[in-house]
Each structure stands twice: as structure tokens, then as C-alpha cells.
Amino acid sequence: MSKAIIDDVAARAGVSIKTVSRVVNRERNVRPQTRARVEAAIAELNYRPRLSARSLAGNRSFMLGLIYGKPGAHYVLDIQEGILEICRPHGYELVIHPGEFRDGDLVNEVSELILDRRIDGVLLSPPISDHMEAIGLLVEAGIPLVRIAPTIDKTAHPFVETNDLEASFELAEVLIGLGHRRIGFITGHPDHRAVGLRFEGYRKALRAHGIAFQGELVTLGDNRFHAGEEGARQLLSLPSPPTAIFAANDEMAGGVIKTALAMGLRIPEQLSVVGFDDAPISRQVWPSISTIQQPIREMAKTATQILLEQLRAGEAEPHPSMHPARVILRESIAPPRTQTS
């Protein structure tokens, strides 16, 4: 068990502790020879700088914070692991903060994170990435942040994004291309703005193909499975039900599938279904769901890289970064039945 401290290393290498510090912190202005000696000493003693000491003296914590909403377990975990993959090798730890969008506590939690933990930087995942109050707090405190997939106010802060709108336009076009004209839509949670863009993509596709938008074909969802079930029940009970349903995420698309099957419909023969996210559920239901794959993990990695760079440079440029999503076609779609019910 190594109890070596910086003085031990300095003594062993025959230099001052400051030089050791320089080597550890990868500062320049150290003769290669000296650096090598110090590094050898570090290795021999299995020295590791005590984080708390570094934090106290250097006034930084080597910790990053992730504040996330609740957009589904796999989404959060993907982001989390994407971040870790990048920040660990750079000596940064991650502390995680679940936060409810509408919860007043979020603001408290954020200030706690800043005040107590002296977090060096923060990553905001949807829908918190649109929580301007929390962002304001961070900015005020001078804490660097990167927003993951924000939809509003995309000017002042660095962020990473994907093309929700274009991708859902494309997916809607696939349905139209198959011959569907009555296409239902189940919207996402209103707080989760990125999901709102998917609705835009759907409308834009209708417009582009001269199909009139019909309000009765839209139901309000909240990103959860249950909303898909409800929405499907509602849409499929219409006098003239849709031949296809586009749910704003896979979770809800799964709900649509379950309800449709329970109602005795055959998919895709009698109803086509598409979702969004390429969530596990899209592969696990039968029939599997056509969807859109978002590079969530990659976005998280890029966001972390941007954040670390900012910490290094002290800069805070907007620095946007785009990770395109792509359509994935599976079993849940087919041309609409000609005529008959």
C-alpha cells in the first residue's frame, strides 16, 4: 500500500517538490532528463497525488457533474458511460445528479453541487439541457458546462446535438413512400424539447408530400410506454383510423405495438409503427420497430471532450458539434392494406 507523498518522490529523484508537481501536471519547462528521473521515482514509489490536497491547493476538484432528467434508463446509462470513457483517463471523476425538470429542488441541487463539491464542469443531458435557470446559475458561478442536445438558446454555450428534425422527416417519408396517407403521431413530453423537433419533422414531411395535416391524428404523449398504449387506443378507435403510427420515441412505439396486438391487429399488415431512439425495446418487441438511431454515447463523449478542453483552455466558445442520426428499418412497417379494413 503506497503511502508515498510528493516529498518522498522529490527526495528519491533529487529534485524539489515543485518539479515533481510540474511533471505530474504535465507542465512544460522541465528538462526531459529531469522529467524522466521524476517519472522513474514516481513509478518506483507507486506515487499518486492525493486528490484532496490538489483540490484544496489548486482550487479545483477534478470532478465533473452530470445532471440528468429521466428520459429512460438506457439513455442515461449510455450518456454516463460515454462521459466516463473520456473523463477517467484524464483523471476526472463523475458525480451524478438526477434532477426533475419541474422540481424546484433542481436549482438547489445545482448550487450545492457548485458550492460544496466545487465541481469543475458540468454536463447537462436532456431535458435539463434546456433548463435555462440551472444554466444561468452555472454561468453565474463561472462553471464551464456543455449541453447535450439542447433545443433553445443555442448561442451562448457549447453543446452537442443531433438532427432530430431531419431524421424524423426522413422516417416519415419512408412511411409516405410506402403509400401511407393517414399517419398518426404521438408526441413526446413537452419538457423534453428535443422530442418536439420530431413532431416538426413529421409535419414537414406531410407538407412536402402534399398531405393535409389532421389534428385528430395526433395525441399528446410523455415519452413513456403507457402514453403509447393510450395514444394507440385513441387513434385506432377513430372512425377512420390511421394506417401507420409514428411515436416520438421507441418506448411509446412499444406501447402502440402492445395495444395494437391486444386489439387483435396484425403488424405490419394492418398497422405500421415507427419510433425513435433505437432503444433496446425497439429490437425486443415483435415485430421489431423501425426507428432512428441516435449516437447518444458519441454525443456524450464529444461533450466531455469539449468540456475538458474548456477546462484546459479556460475558453467557453459555443463550439457546437453535430452527430447525425440515422434511420433503421425493421419489421414494423409495410404498405397500407389496399381498401378494406
Place this chain on the structure above:
Amino acid sequence: MSKAIIDDVAARAGVSIKTVSRVVNRERNVRPQTRARVEAAIAELNYRPRLSARSLAGNRSFMLGLIYGKPGAHYVLDIQEGILEICRPHGYELVIHPGEFRDGDLVNEVSELILDRRIDGVLLSPPISDHMEAIGLLVEAGIPLVRIAPTIDKTAHPFVETNDLEASFELAEVLIGLGHRRIGFITGHPDHRAVGLRFEGYRKALRAHGIAFQGELVTLGDNRFHAGEEGARQLLSLPSPPTAIFAANDEMAGGVIKTALAMGLRIPEQLSVVGFDDAPISRQVWPSISTIQQPIREMAKTATQILLEQLRAGEAEPHPSMHPARVILRESIAPPRTQTS
């Protein structure tokens, strides 16, 4: 923005910093009156002790570590949030470490966690809770730990557990009670020992009801959806296929359902399916899966409480704690068809 430090508080309250420290740390031997004065000063100044300073001086980090394997996103997230719910109010942060069971790096990561971060205590979730090498390392370093749902060596360390074996015995009995005699089983990942107990429960139930165990009705799984698909394909292709399939977790049960439906079978009329975990997927497929609900989040909470208590007391008693699981019946089961295929 509060920049108050302990000296400010001491001055404001007219006491020495040591007394402030005593109040902050809830030590006894402070006159109630003095305590009140100090607390008032703390509130007025919105003082929050700087963690890094506390860590450096007190030689503890106020951070807990979670080392987890990969037993599915919802499982991990449940554990994570259970831990946070308890440790946050006590001023502890959580740092998370994904770790592969078979990965040699796990040991390195653990020592890093100990050496660099001076983690105060560690929670081990399955299957890492059975990783005796990692545990040995922690013990050697004198880091308190609590194991979540371990299956081996349950003597030396505190742990929380559930009754996997009894619960699956019960679930298997439900199938037998319905009249099933040929019941297939898809086993879990061999590293994930807790899941192994579910197989034991199944065998025990067969034995208890005088049904001969048949090796051909068992396939080896790995807890993942795909293994359920494969296993079902194999079992349902037998000359005399099972009338029911028990998968060691819901993920695999979902795979069974998908495959069975794709093969044109009707569930539960032609095949009953049960799983384990009460994972979201068990509610989201059609028909929904009968399963066993484990109090995962509760286990995590109890584990954290035990850990915090240990940190306070400096004790490390085995201190086991049992959270019973319970059977949940849903649409996926029915009596076997009499006679005909």
C-alpha cells in the same frame, strides 16, 4: 455567492473555529446555547464547509463508490438512485465505476479508486459483489464495503440480499399448479451467481412435485435478450417441446416471447412464459410476462445505510439484511393445452 469560510463563521458567532467545526460535525460537548449561536451564524453566512479541505485534514473524502457489472440498464439505475437517495442527505457523493467481471482492469480500477480518490466506502452490485479479488483488495486497504445480493462467502462482510431461490421455487410452483409438466429453463449468466439460484429454485420445485428433471429442457443463457431468443428456438424445436418456459430473467423471457410469436405460437395458449426481475420489458411486451419483483432499489438503500453506519461506527459486522421478492402474475401464463399440438 457565498465565499464564507470557517473563520468568518467563528468571528460572527464569537467562538473559535474549533467550535464551529464541532457543530458542523455534530460532535457532542458543545453547550446547546453555543451550538445555536454557531448554527445561526452558519445560516446567515450561508456557510458550507469546503469538502476538499475537510478531506485533506480529516483524511476522508465524503465519497462513496459504486462498482457495478452490466446486468441491464434499469437495474443499475435503480441501484444508483437508491444509493443517492440515502447518501446525499448525509453529505456523501457517489462516484460510479462500471467494471467488467472478467476484466483484469477491474482490480486496477479498484485500487485507483482507493488510492486516488480515497473513497470512504464501497458498494458492490451483482455480479461484482461476488468478485472476491476486488473484495480482498478493499478489505486489505481497510475500506468498508457492503455487498448487494452476493451468493458466495457470505460470512465476512455486510451484505443485503433477496430470496432468489425461494421466489423462483414459488414461481415454478405456479406453473406446475397450472398443470405444466414439461417446463423449459433458460439459465442466467454464469458469472452472475445470484441468477444461478433461480435455477436451483426451479429444480427444487420440480423435485417437490415429483417431476423428473430433464437436461434437454435446459439451455444456457447469459441474461441477455438474444439468449432468450436462442433458447426458445432450441427448446421449441424439440420433438416434444415444453409447454412452459422459465427464463432466469425478464430480458431473456422477452426473447422467448418474441421468438415464440415469430414462430406463430400463441401465448399463453400454446406456451406459458415466466421471467424474473419485474424489469420494464416484462410489462411492455404482449402478452406481459409473469415474473418476480425484486426490491432492488430498497436493497440499495439498505446497503447504503449499512455502509454509512459502518463509517460512523468504524465497525464491520456481517450485518445481513433480507428483502423478500414477490411473485407477480400477468398474462403470459395459462394451463397447458390438453393433448393435441
Place this chain on the structure above:
DNA sequence: GTGAAAGCGCTAACAG
């Protein structure tokens, strides 16, 4: 019960 002094192990100025 309370306080004074002495660090915890490191980084941040400044010298050289």
C-alpha cells in the same frame, strides 16, 4: 466545554 497551534499534501506565486 472551549481554544491555540500545528499540520494534512499539494499548488501558486515569485525568485533565481
Place this chain on the structure above:
DNA sequence: CTGTTAGCGCTTTCAC
């Protein structure tokens, strides 16, 4: 390029 001197803000002795 390298070393010296001060702290960072708290907890710990050990007095009183």
C-alpha cells in the same frame, strides 16, 4: 529550467 516560501480551509492534538 528549477527551487523557496506561503498558504488553501479544515481537523487534530493537547491544553485550559
